[in-house]
Amino acid sequence: MVEMKSPQEHREEAREFVRYEKDRERRIATITFDRQDRGNSTTIGMRMLYADYVHRSNVDDEVKVLIIRGEGQDFGTGGDIDEHGDMYLNPKEGENFLSDLEIGQDEGVVYPPPGSYRHLHTLTDYYGKAAAGQRPLQEFKKISIVEAKGYCYGWHFYQCGDADMIVSSDDALFGHPSFRYAGWGPRMWTWLETMGYRKFAEMVFTGRPFSAAEMAECNFVNSVVPRADLETEVEKYADACSRTRPLDYVVAQKTFFEAYKQYRGEYLGSMLTGWLEGMLPAMTPDRETKVDLGGDAFDGGIAKTVKNNDLNYPPEWRLSRGGRQAKE
Numbered sequence: 001m002v003e004m005k006s007p008q009e010h011r012e013e014a015r016e017f018v019r020y021e022k023d024r025e026r027r028i029a030t031i032t033f034d035r036q037d038r039g040n041s042t043t044i045g046m047r048m049l050y051a052d053y054v055h056r057s058n059v060d061d062e063v064k065v066l067i068i069r070g071e072g073q074d075f076g077t078g079g080d081i082d083e084h085g086d087m088y089l090n091p092k093e094g095e096n097f098l099s100d101l102e103i104g105q106d107e108g109v110v111y112p113p114p115g116s117y118r119h120l121h122t123l124t125d126y127y128g129k130a131a132a133g134q135r136p137l138q139e140f141k142k143i144s145i146v147e148a149k150g151y152c153y154g155w156h157f158y159q160c161g162d163a164d165m166i167v168s169s170d171d172a173l174f175g176h177p178s179f180r181y182a183g184w185g186p187r188m189w190t191w192l193e194t195m196g197y198r199k200f201a202e203m204v205f206t207g208r209p210f211s212a213a214e215m216a217e218c219n220f221v222n223s224v225v226p227r228a229d230l231e232t233e234v235e236k237y238a239d240a241c242s243r244t245r246p247l248d249y250v251v252a253q254k255t256f257f258e259a260y261k262q263y264r265g266e267y268l269g270s271m272l273t274g275w276l277e278g279m280l281p282a283m284t285p286d287r288e289t290k291v292d293l294g295g296d297a298f299d300g301g302i303a304k305t306v307k308n309n310d311l312n313y314p315p316e317w318r319l320s321r322g323g324r325q326a327k328e
Contacts, residue, residue, distance in 0.1 A: 004095065006104045007048065014045030020053045026242050027064035029057045032071055039077035040070040042155050044100055047079070047133030054136040064250060065241045066140065067234060068159055069147035078154020078177065088120060089281055097123040102131070121278025127186050128270030134186055137162035138266060141254045143241045147234045148172045149227060153209070153319070158187040161194060164254075165241075166220065167234045168212040169227040174220070175209035177306065177319055183283070184276055189269020194220050208317035 005013075017035040022028075031053050033040040042050070057063040070076050087095050096111035100123055103109050112118035130136040137144050137159060146160050148168040154176050160166050176185040184204075185191075192200045199218045203210060212224045225233045244250065310323045318324045 004105050005099055006106075007099050007102045008104075010043065010045030010099055011048050011052075012045070014043055014049050017043070018046050018049045018053070020056070022057075022060075022063060024062050026239065027062055027247075028067065028238050028242055029053075029060070029063045029065070030067045030069065032069050033076055034071040036072035038080065039074050039151060040072070040156070041077045041080040042133075043080050043083055047155070048102070049133075051131055051133035051136045054130075054140055058140050058142060061247070063142060064247050065143045065145065065238050067145050067147060067238055068137075068163065069234070070149070070156070074150030075146070075148050075152045075160075075172070076154075076156035077151045078156055091119075100132070101126055115281075117278060120280060121274065124186065124277035125271070125274040127277075128267070128274045134158055135162055135270060137164075138190075138258070138261065141251045141258075142247070143244075143250060143254075145234060145237055145241070147230060148174070148212070148221065149230055150321075153177060154185070157185070157191075160220070161187050161190045164257075165222045165237060166215075167223045167225070167230065167237055168215070168221045169230045170212050170224050171227055172212040172215075172224075173209040173319075173321075174212070174215050175203055175207075175319070177207075179204050180207035180309070181306070182277070182280060184273060186270060186273050186277065188273050190266060192269075193264060193266075194218075206317060208313065209319055 017033065019030075019032040019034060021030045021032070023030075031050060033042065033046065035041065035043075035046070054066070057066050087097070091114050096105075098105055098107075098109060098111055112122055126132050127134045130139045134155070135158065143165075144163045145165045145167060146163040148160055148166050149172050150169070152160055152168075152172050152174045157174055157176050160174065178185050188200075188204075191203075195203070195215075195218045199210070199214075202208075212221060215221045216224050223233055223237070307320065307323070310318045310320055311326070313323075315324050315326060318326075
């Protein structure tokens with residue numbers, strides 16, 4: 001029997017990895033991920049705290065602009081895959097996703113059993129909601145700016161897609177590893193809308209990351225600068241936004257933009273991708289050399305398996321910096 005953490009325990013363990021700071025005079029708040037030994041990958045608790053902080057800054061009259069950034073080399077490498085282990089397809093006795101859903105294991109709630117459609121879909125459908133920490137920027141009524149650098153993968157790519165503006169270093173890489181190992185990601189509708197069909201289809205079907213320059217070409221990022229100039233460039237954008245019309249005007253403008261996004265189906269996209277992700281157990285391999293989420297593909301360790309599989313791709317299409325620099 002596996003002992004699961006409570007939502008409160010997840011949050012408390014995450015506090016050392018997520019910082020929230022506020023410049024009251026200029027009305028600029030900053031959320032910083034600082035888990036550098038794991039590439040700023042986010043745990044369940046980190047995503048909970050992130051949703052809390054976005055909600056807090058949305059209400060706070062002393063906040064007009066929110067910057068989201070990562071400490072160190074990368075913005076972030078996505079969600080911590082090791083935390084869920086093989087729960088998606090091969091859960092151990094006592095394992096379930098109640099904590100992700102903000103429900104304690106001792107609250108008398110019976111989670112849908114493995115093998116049922118609801119076992120996975122209950123989680124993936126919840127990931128389409130702001131409270132889950134996947135898409136809180138879509139409901140944020142103020143100005144959000146992502147400072148993108150290094151790896152901007154997976155969950156961190158969601159935040160890039162949902163932000164109002166992205167200021168990027170020239171060494172940033174954008175994408176979602178799950179295109180190779182699961183086949184989809186929860187914010188696909190938004191990326192399709194912002195990148196355009198041709199380029200996004202290329203990202204999905206090749207699984208390759210896109211450079212900052214490529215993302216600028218398809219209008220995904222606002223500014224690309226050398227790494228040394230990144231913080232100054234972000235500060236320039238944030239300061240200019242903080243000096244715009246009164247906050248009531250900004251909220252009215254953001255409400256207009258949100259209405260447009262919903263007209264274009266932003267939340268519909270999250271709902272449909274949650275449905276699609278819930279179908280993962282029904283997906284069958286079509287060759288013995290598969291590297292798919294679940295099964296025995298990762299028995300040798302997720303990191304090692306992903307790294308070895310990455311070498312099967314052309315150097316310029318690899319996910320890792322080391323792989324992209326390696327010689328054939």
